[in-house]
Amino acid sequence: MTDLIPLGGKRVLVTGAGRGIGRGLALTLAASGAHVLACYRGGGEHIDSLAVRLKETPGDHHLIQADVTDAEDVQRLLEEARTRFGGLDGLVNNAGVISHIPFEELPYEEWSRVLDTNLGAVFRLTQQALPLFGERASVVNIGSRAATVGIPLRGHYTAAKAGLIGLTRSLAKELGGRGVRVNVVAPGVIATEAELPQAVVDKYSGLTAVGRLGRTEEIAHAAAFLLSDLSSYITGETLHVDGGI
Numbered sequence: 676m677t678d679l680i681p682l683g684g685k686r687v688l689v690t691g692a693g694r695g696i697g698r699g700l701a702l703t704l705a706a707s708g709a710h711v712l713a714c715y716r717g718g719g720e721h722i723d724s725l726a727v728r729l730k731e732t733p734g735d736h737h738l739i740q741a742d743v744t745d746a747e748d749v750q751r752l753l754e755e756a757r758t759r760f761g762g763l764d765g766l767v768n769n770a771g772v773i774s775h776i777p778f779e780e781l782p783y784e785e786w787s788r789v790l791d792t793n794l795g796a797v798f799r800l801t802q803q804a805l806p807l808f809g810e811r812a813s814v815v816n817i818g819s820r821a822a823t824v825g826i827p828l829r830g831h832y833t834a835a836k837a838g839l840i841g842l843t844r845s846l847a848k849e850l851g852g853r854g855v856r857v858n859v860v861a862p863g864v865i866a867t868e869a870e871l872p873q874a875v876v877d878k879y880s881g882l883t884a885v886g887r888l889g890r891t892e893e894i895a896h897a898a899a900f901l902l903s904d905l906s907s908y909i910t911g912e913t914l915h916v917d918g919g920i
């Protein structure tokens with residue numbers, strides 16, 4: 676069994692926790708000793724099974740439905756953090772959307788949806804979470820290796836994820852004096868429940884130094900480190916977790 680980064684009693688909000696990397700984050704952070712407020716958007720069996728898994732894990736964990744692009748939902752979500760936990764020690768902005776569209780056909784509505792979910796929601800959540808933070812807090816924004824590389828058909832997505840790096844750098848400087856650290860974890864290609872054609876798996880595995888796709892818990896361990904006091908002198912950083920792609 677892999678050793679876990681100790682998060683003893685830290686109160687952490689994770690967005691987009693229903694599936695994919697967010698689910699791995701919620702389960703790994705809970706197993707590491709954090710109390711987890713897991714935000715999900717759409718319900719279903721996967722949410723029921725996440726609730727069961729979290730219930731089996733020691734700690735004070737809660738599942739809250741909220742759309743991070745909806746200002747009222749975000750307000751309600753943070754109110755839940757206040758009433759259930761009395762504050763927050765960590766925020767993981769993970770919820771994200773992507774689409775693959777040639778730039779010359781990209782409708783402005785789709786540009787806005789992708790920017791608002793991947794970047795606007797981080798603004799909204801982080802700003803409104805500030806009053807809940809204690810003397811020390813850590814914000815982890817889930818970015819993307821693609822942000823500083825660029826990929827055809829993902830101009831809107833990479834613009835949002837690159838914006839996250841600028842926001843993270845500025846907030847690290849602006850909030851460091853009040854004990855808030857802000858960092859990015861930038862995944863490479865991570866295997867999730869989403870089916871990928873074998874040709875795509877082979878292609879991206881072959882581009883990495885380690886010869887395989889990443890696992891959701893490998894993103895979660897990096898986030899756990901940045902949430903923990905072990906990383907107390909790290910802020911404004913982008914940690915690429917990409918198998919050396």
Ligand SMILES: NC(=O)c1ccc[n+]([C@@H]2O[C@H](COP(=O)([O-])OP(=O)(O)OC[C@H]3O[C@@H](n4cnc5c(N)ncnc54)[C@H](OP(=O)(O)O)[C@@H]3O)[C@@H](O)[C@H]2O)c1
Nearest residue numbers: 691693694695696716717742743769770771819862864865
């Ligand atoms: N997987 C990768 O290879 C990879 C690589 C680089 C970066 N990333 C980043 O890692 C994060 C997670 O990616 P993933 O692969 O796990 O994606 P995913 O499987 O598509 O899951 C995305 C999660 O975000 C939630 N979400 C989307 N829009 C939301 C909204 N408006 N309000 C609340 N929740 C919302 C989704 O909820 P629903 O279930 O309701 O849709 C879902 O739980 C994203 O920020 C992504 O950009 C992923």
